[in-house]
Amino acid sequence: MPIVATMKDVHHAYGRIPALRGVNLAVRRGEVLAVLGPNGAGKTTGISLLLGLFPAQRGHVEVFGHAPSARATRLRRGAMLQIAGLTPTLRVAEHIELFRSYYANPLPLAKLVKTAALDGLEQWPFGALSGGQQRRVMFALALAGDPELVFLDEPTSGLDLEARRRLWGEIRRLAETGRTVVLTTHYLEEADALADRIVVIHKGQAITEGTPAQIKARTAGRRLRCITTITCDELRRRADVATAAASGQHVEVLTSEPEELLRWMLSADPKLRDLSVSGAGLEQAFLTLTEEAQDVA
Amino acid sequence: MTMIRTHWLEARYGFLALARTPAFTVPTLLFPLMFYVFFGVIFGARGPSLAMPTYLLATYGVFGIIGPALFGFGVGVANERDAGTLTLKRATPMPVSAYFFAKIAMSLVFGAAIISGLFALSAYAAGVTLHRVQWFQMAGILLAGTLPFCALGLAVGSWARGQAAVAIVNLIYLPMAFLSGLWMPISVFPEALRTLALAFPPYHLSQLALKVIDMDQGQSAILHVSALVAFSLAFLVIAAAGFRRVAAL
Numbered sequence: 001m002p003i004v005a006t007m008k009d010v011h012h013a014y015g016r017i018p019a020l021r022g023v024n025l026a027v028r029r030g031e032v033l034a035v036l037g038p039n040g041a042g043k044t045t046g047i048s049l050l051l052g053l054f055p056a057q058r059g060h061v062e063v064f065g066h067a068p069s070a071r072a073t074r075l076r077r078g079a080m081l082q083i084a085g086l087t088p089t090l091r092v093a094e095h096i097e098l099f100r101s102y103y104a105n106p107l108p109l110a111k112l113v114k115t116a117a118l119d120g121l122e123q124w125p126f127g128a129l130s131g132g133q134q135r136r137v138m139f140a141l142a143l144a145g146d147p148e149l150v151f152l153d154e155p156t157s158g159l160d161l162e163a164r165r166r167l168w169g170e171i172r173r174l175a176e177t178g179r180t181v182v183l184t185t186h187y188l189e190e191a192d193a194l195a196d197r198i199v200v201i202h203k204g205q206a207i208t209e210g211t212p213a214q215i216k217a218r219t220a221g222r223r224l225r226c227i228t229t230i231t232c233d234e235l236r237r238r239a240d241v242a243t244a245a246a247s248g249q250h251v252e253v254l255t256s257e258p259e260e261l262l263r264w265m266l267s268a269d270p271k272l273r274d275l276s277v278s279g280a281g282l283e284q285a286f287l288t289l290t291e292e293a294q295d296v297a
Numbered sequence: 298m299t300m301i302r303t304h305w306l307e308a309r310y311g312f313l314a315l316a317r318t319p320a321f322t323v324p325t326l327l328f329p330l331m332f333y334v335f336f337g338v339i340f341g342a343r344g345p346s347l348a349m350p351t352y353l354l355a356t357y358g359v360f361g362i363i364g365p366a367l368f369g370f371g372v373g374v375a376n377e378r379d380a381g382t383l384t385l386k387r388a389t390p391m392p393v394s395a396y397f398f399a400k401i402a403m404s405l406v407f408g409a410a411i412i413s414g415l416f417a418l419s420a421y422a423a424g425v426t427l428h429r430v431q432w433f434q435m436a437g438i439l440l441a442g443t444l445p446f447c448a449l450g451l452a453v454g455s456w457a458r459g460q461a462a463v464a465i466v467n468l469i470y471l472p473m474a475f476l477s478g479l480w481m482p483i484s485v486f487p488e489a490l491r492t493l494a495l496a497f498p499p500y501h502l503s504q505l506a507l508k509v510i511d512m513d514q515g516q517s518a519i520l521h522v523s524a525l526v527a528f529s530l531a532f533l534v535i536a537a538a539g540f541r542r543v544a545a546l
Contacts (some may be wrong), residue, residue: 052388053387053388071390074390078389079385079388081385081388082383083380083384084379084380085380086382089314089317089318090314097306099389101306102299102300102389102390102391103389125317143383147390
């Protein structure tokens with residue numbers, strides 16, 4: 001699949017605080033790529049570099065074969081950033097008209113209004129909209145130029161569940177029209193629900209990537225929860241234990257070999273009680289991955 | 298075509314956004330006119346000559362055009378930087394020229410409205426009579442004189458955050474206007490303050506405007522124009538440094 005954007009060994013720091021430490025990334029045409037990581041992992045820095053807002057201190061960034069800040073690049077992509085707002089006294093339709101004027105072949109106003117579900121809000125001042133409605137205006141602005149590539153930096157952060165699900169639907173429809181979407185999120189559920197491929201970044205490094213299913217399989221396993229005299233340290237020494245942590249009276253263990261582990265635990269502590277075994281969701285998988293990275297570091 | 302339309306829309310919506318903000322329009326449009334009514338029309342016209350209303354026409358004209366440049370341009374940039382609007386626009390193909398064109402156009406349109414109001418008050422309420430050429434010269438000088446204050450506004454807006462920018466602009470605006478002789482003729486100032494006035498851009502602009510009606514201090518126009526150009530360049534350098542710092546963050 002053709003590559004539309006790449007980052008090669010990109011490093012960036014704010015003063016002495018490193019934000020990206022050697023990130024490699026390739027965005028394939030037509031995919032929905034989720035860049036997943038906790039706050040402060042370097043996601044927004046990565047997006048900013050791909051948007052050409054500032055140059056990378058080290059490494060190479062390229063979008064559509066050009067520098068990310070080149071006008072030719074800007075004309076073909078759109079972006080929704082984590083920003084507080086737009087001029088509050090301007091109306092929704094005015095903001096959209098203005099952004100449409102930046103592009104050679106913008107989408108019609110009516111289509112943008114419909115896509116972002118802003119019907120009836122066209123004449124509202126931006127400042128009078130709810131948080132969710134303001135985000136949808138930002139979404140419309142990102143699409144104003146009929147972009148081939150759309151960057152969405154934490155598109156649903158701060159939204160309530162209903163507004164989030166609504167925006168998800170709109171992002172999915174975006175992907176169905178053949179556009180390439182790069183979104184950052186720290187909602188694991190969001191990456192799972194929307195992405196074809198997930199890159200997990202943690203402390204400025206891409207620690208793993210794959211389809212949501214692969215990411216889950218990599219830490220496929222079960223979560224055991226019980227009250228036992230076995231300590232977390234003892235558990236962590238075992239190869240089949242991904243993580244072990246105390247949670248009140250209980251111990252929570254993530255394992256790739258639940259049966260094997262359980263046999264050992266029951267023999268080591270016959271008084272083991274209050275046992276539950278459950279499948280590990282992406283949330284657990286994610287924690288495991290980032291904790292592994294932390295242990296290695 | 299797209300470029301022209303972008304410049305036009307940026308200017309139009311920049312103007313509309315401010316025109317819909319009474320906290321901006323009421324003080325910037327009404328204060329210079331109100332002060333002129335008090336000091337130019339009510340007090341000034343009682344004097345033995347029309348010297349005071351004529352002098353204040355030029356100096357309140359300067360006071361008037363500084364407002365939109367500092368508040369509209371300076372605070373506008375600070376707010377848009379704060380809210381992230383500027384970052385979002387930098388990610389689009391918007392030409393940077395459209396952004397600055399819009400801000401300057403807005404300052405000129407509000408400046409022109411203030412100048413028109415002042416001219417009307419001075420001619421019809423205070424009875425000031427100038428040659429037609431003098432009216433045009435003064436209007437031209439005042440409008441062109443907006444630019445150094447746009448640069449000053451930009452310098453403030455590139456460094457200060459939204460609310461801090463408002464405070465800084467207020468801190469600069471009134472003392473600078475007073476010390477430049479916009480309220481009281483510079484000739485009544487003590488020697489030291491008259492020298493100090495040279496350090497303020499409104500002094501030089503007001504002297505140019507006062508030259509039209511032969512009420513200036515008699516320094517050369519070249520001095521004043523050079524000073525205004527030098528101030529503008531210095532403000533632009535400060536602004537560029539401010540934006541570079543922000544981009545590096």
